Amino acid sequence: MKFGVFYEHQLPKPWEPGDEARLFHQALDQVVLADQLGFDHAWEVEHHFLDEYSHSSAPEVFLAAAAARTKNIRIGHGIRQVIANYNHPARTAETVSTLDIISHGRVDFGIGEGATRLELGGFHIPAREKRAMCLEAAEQIANMMALDPYPGFEGASFSMPCRNVLPKPMQKPHPPMWMACTNRDTIRVAASKGLGALAFSFIDPAEARAWADIYYGIIKSEDCVPLGHTVNANIAMVSNFSLHHDRAEAIRRGHEGFEFFGYALNALVAHDTVPGRTDLWGEYLKLRGDRTEELVTASRDAGDYVSGIGTPDDMRAHLRAFQDAGIDQVIFMQQAGRNKHQHICEALELFAAEVMPEFKAGAAAREARKAEELAPYIAAALARKQWMAPLADDEIPVVRASVAKAQVGR
Numbered sequence: 001m002k003f004g005v006f007y008e009h010q011l012p013k014p015w016e017p018g019d020e021a022r023l024f025h026q027a028l029d030q031v032v033l034a035d036q037l038g039f040d041h042a043w044e045v046e047h048h049f050l051d052e053y054s055h056s057s058a059p060e061v062f063l064a065a066a067a068a069r070t071k072n073i074r075i076g077h078g079i080r081q082v083i084a085n086y087n088h089p090a091r092t093a094e095t096v097s098t099l100d101i102i103s104h105g106r107v108d109f110g111i112g113e114g115a116t117r118l119e120l121g122g123f124h125i126p127a128r129e130k131r132a133m134c135l136e137a138a139e140q141i142a143n144m145m146a147l148d149p150y151p152g153f154e155g156a157s158f159s160m161p162c163r164n165v166l167p168k169p170m171q172k173p174h175p176p177m178w179m180a181c182t183n184r185d186t187i188r189v190a191a192s193k194g195l196g197a198l199a200f201s202f203i204d205p206a207e208a209r210a211w212a213d214i215y216y217g218i219i220k221s222e223d224c225v226p227l228g229h230t231v232n233a234n235i236a237m238v239s240n241f242s243l244h245h246d247r248a249e250a251i252r253r254g255h256e257g258f259e260f261f262g263y264a265l266n267a268l269v270a271h272d273t274v275p276g277r278t279d280l281w282g283e284y285l286k287l288r289g290d291r292t293e294e295l296v297t298a299s300r301d302a303g304d305y306v307s308g309i310g311t312p313d314d315m316r317a318h319l320r321a322f323q324d325a326g327i328d329q330v331i332f333m334q335q336a337g338r339n340k341h342q343h344i345c346e347a348l349e350l351f352a353a354e355v356m357p358e359f360k361a362g363a364a365a366r367e368a369r370k371a372e373e374l375a376p377y378i379a380a381a382l383a384r385k386q387w388m389a390p391l392a393d394d395e396i397p398v399v400r401a402s403v404a405k406a407q408v409g410r
Contacts, residue, residue, distance in 0.1 A: 001319065001322075001323050001327070001328065001329065001330065001359040001363060001366075002040040002041065002236075002328060002329040002330075002363065003039050003040055003041070003329065003330055003331075003332070003351075003356065003359075004039060004040060004041030004042065004043050004076070004236065004329055004330070004331035004332065005030065005031065005034045005039060005041070005042050005043070005331070005332055005334060005335075005348070006043045006044075006045075006078065006238060006331045006332065006333055006334075006335075007027050007042075007043065007044045007045065007056060007062070007335055008045050008047070008053065008054040008056055008261070008335070008336070009023055009024065009027060009044075009054060009055040009056040009062075009335070010052065010053060010054060010055075010257075010260075010261065010264070010335065010336050010337060011023055011052060011055050012052050012260065012280065012281030012337060012338055013051075013052055013278070013279055013280070013281055013282070020055060023055065024062065026341040027062070027335060028062070028065055028066060028069065029341070029345075030334075030335065030341070030344055030345060030348065031066045031069070031070060031073065032066075032069050032070060033345055033348055033349070034073060034348055035069075035070035035071060035072055035073040037348055037349065037351075037352035037356075038072075038352055038356060038360070039073055039348075039352075040073065040074060040329070041073065041074045041076050041108065041236075041329065041331065042063075042066055042070075042073050042074070042075060042076060043076040043077075043078030043108075043110070043198075043331055044056055044059040044062055044063055044066075044076070044077065044078060045059065045078055045079060045112075046058075046059045046077070046079060046080050046081045046086075046112070047114075047119065048081075048086075048114075048118070048119050048122060048123070049118045049119060049122050049275060050116065050118060050119070050268055051273075051275070051276065051278040051280070052264060052278055052280045052281060053264040053265060053268055053280065059077060059080065060077075060080075060095045060099060063075045063076075063077065063099055063107075064099055064102055067099060067102050067103035067106065068102065072106075073106070074106045074107070074108055075099065075103050075106050075107050075108070076107070076108035076109075076110060076178075077096065077107075077108065077109050077110050078108070078110045078178070078180075078198050078331075079110035079111055079112030079178070079179070079180045079198065080092060080095075080096070080109065080110065080111065080112065081112055081113070081114055081119075082111045082112070082113075082134055082137045082138050082141060083113060083114070083123070083125055083130065083133045083134050083137055083157065084133070084137055084157055084158035085123040085124060085125050085133075086114070086123055086125075088158070089137045089140050089141045089144065089158060089160070090144060090150075090160060090163070090165050092137075092141050093141045093144035093145050093165045094165060094166070094167070096109050096141070096145070096169065096174075096175060097145055097165075097166075097167045097168055097169040097174075098167060100169035100170045100171055100175055101167060101169070101170050104170065105169075105170035105171045107169070107171065107175040108175055108176050108178060108196075109174070109175045109176065109177050109178065110177070110178035110179065110180060110196075110198050111134060111138040111141075111177065111178070111179050111180070111195070112134065112179070112180040113130040113131060113133070113134035113180075114130065115269060116268050116269055117273075118268065118273060118275070129157075131189075132156065132157070133156070133157040135189075135193065135227065136155050136156060136157050136158075137157060137158065138177070138227060138228075139227045139228070140153050140155070140158075140160075142173075142174050142177065142227065142228035142229055143229075143388045144165040145165070145168060145169050145173065145174035145175075146168075146172075146173035146174055146229045147388065147390055148164055148168070148390075149162055149163060149164035149165075149391065149396060150162065150163055150164065150165050151388060151389070151390065151391050161397070162391065162396060162397050173228075173229040173230065174228060174229060174230070176196060176230070176232040176234075177194075177195050177196065177227070177228045177230075177232055178190075178195055178196035178197070178198045178232060178234075178236070179193065179195040179196070179197060179198065180198050180200055181197045181198060181199045181200065181201075181211075182199075182200055182201050183201065184210070184211065184214060187199070187211050187214050187215050188214060188215075188218060190215070191214070191215045191216070191217075191218035191219050191223075191224060192218055192223050192224055192225065193224075193225070193226065193227035193228075194219070194224055194225070194226030194227060194228065194230070194231035194232065194233070194378075194381055195227060195228070195232060196232040196233070196234040196235070196236065197211075197215055197234070197235045197236065198236050198238075198331075199211060199235060199236060199237045199238060200238050201238070202238065202239070202240065202262070203237075205321035205322055205324070205325045206325075208237055208321075208322055208325040208326075208327055209324075209325035209326060211235065212235055212325055212326030212327060213326070215235055216233070216326065219231070219233050219374065219377060219378075219381070220374070220377045222380075222384070224377070224381040224384075225381065225384045225385055226381055226382060226385050230382075231378040231381055231382065233370075233374050233378065234328045234329065235326070235327050235328050235329070236327075236328060236329035236330070236331050237322060237327045237329070237330055237331065238330075238331045238332075238333055239308040239318070239322070239330050239331065239332055239333065240254070240255075240258040240307065240308040240309050240332075240333055241254065241258075241308045241309065241332035241333055241334040241347065241351075242254020242255065242258070242308070242309040242310075242334070242339070242343070242347055243309075243310070243311070243312065243315055243346075243347040243350045243351050243355075244310075244311065244346075244347065244350070245311060245312070245350075246311070247296075247299055247300075247305065247310045247311050247314065248296040248299070248300070250309050250310050250311065250314075250347075251292065251295050251296050251299060251309055251310070252292055252296065253339065253340070253343045253347075254309045254334075254339060254343070254347070255292065255295055255309050256288075256292060256337055256338070257336035257337025257338060257339035258309065258333060258336050258337070259284075259288065259337075260280075260281065260284050260336060260337035260338075261333060261336040261337065263280070263283075263284045263287075263288075264280045264284070267280055267283070268280075281337070281338075304317070305317075306318050306321060308332065312350065312351075312354040312355050315351065315355050316355055316358065319355070319359060323359065328370075332351075334347065334348070
């Protein structure tokens with residue numbers, strides 16, 4: 001099993017001078033530590049206008065800084081908003097390829113469409129059309145990274161003439177592609193397009209097994225027709241995370257932030273919002289009350305305690321359940337609410353020392369078995385794809401000069 005860290009850059013109010021800068025630089029320090037400790041992935045989301053919930057509006061900048069400061073950890077857009085209203089597909093292809101070069105081929109490219117009216121309305125994206133717009137753009141981004149030159153495209157959500165989109169990524173034909181998934185329906189979409197599934201829902205191992213069965217069942221079926229030029233058959237599941245030898249202390253350090261993450265996400269989707277005037281943290285605390293000690297007491301009375309918030313033993317049981325369910329990667333939601341930087345770093349270090357080794361030990365053999373099993377299905381899926389045909393030299397349109405030859409040099 002592989003492990004990742006995940007960033008929304010949450011910043012509950014009230015905001016003090018320097019809070020945003022501190023948040024970003026502490027997150028960078030956490031990624032550097034995760035790299036040193038042997039974590040496999042660092043993921044960053046892209047959101048816009050979502051006060052308190054996410055200040056991660058330019059993930060390409062953060063990820064480039066992370067790439068420059070790390071050596072081995074993979075750098076993941078989890079996800080980039082690929083609809084042309086957010087980011088023109090050519091700019092996304094250029095950005096992802098440049099990041100892949102800067103990181104020496106360590107990029108993973110997750111695609112997404114946005115869910116809130118704040119984002120969709122801010123960029124004039126019709127909610128009913130967002131899925132189709134996302135998939136159309138993502139397919140062309142893959143073509144732009146792989147084809148030399150890109151032949152051009154006339155689509156429903158954007159159009160572009162023939163151009164050679166540069167640079168090309170280090171990973172060929174392009175970095176592994178993923179899709180944000182929040183339910184069984186989007187798991188089906190990801191599998192049918194040959195995309196890795198970034199499962200951004202907090203579900204139990206039984207439901208995770210159902211998702212994995214659906215996903216890999218489609219990967220192995222004729223319904224899988226790749227959107228990109230490769231198939232990335234992987235499921236990554238987001239998990240809560242706070243680790244301490246004392247379970248009560250782990251709950252005190254991490255549960256409130258994790259709970260706020262869910263509250264804020266639901267509030268931004270389901271509640272009316274006045275831009276710049278949110279008080280999500282204050283609302284959450286009023287509704288929540290003082291539940292932490294209740295949770296601590298309940299955890300003491302529990303027999304088996306299986307959770308990502310607890311002791312190393314609790315975490316091992318938590319991860320074994322997800323591994324048995326067929327999950328390939330667990331991504332830890334550690335930076336949430338008002339979780340403290342020091343506590344996050346201590347938990348990452350404890351995880352690497354006492355939990356990670358068990359799951360790393362069999363990872364290479366498991367990956368090899370999986371690759372061998374899926375190879376014929378992936379080959380069949382790629383054979384079903386309708387590829388964008390490259391242009392012959394005499395088919396490439398000439399782009400006329402901006403000025404007449406006689407005027408050059410005047």
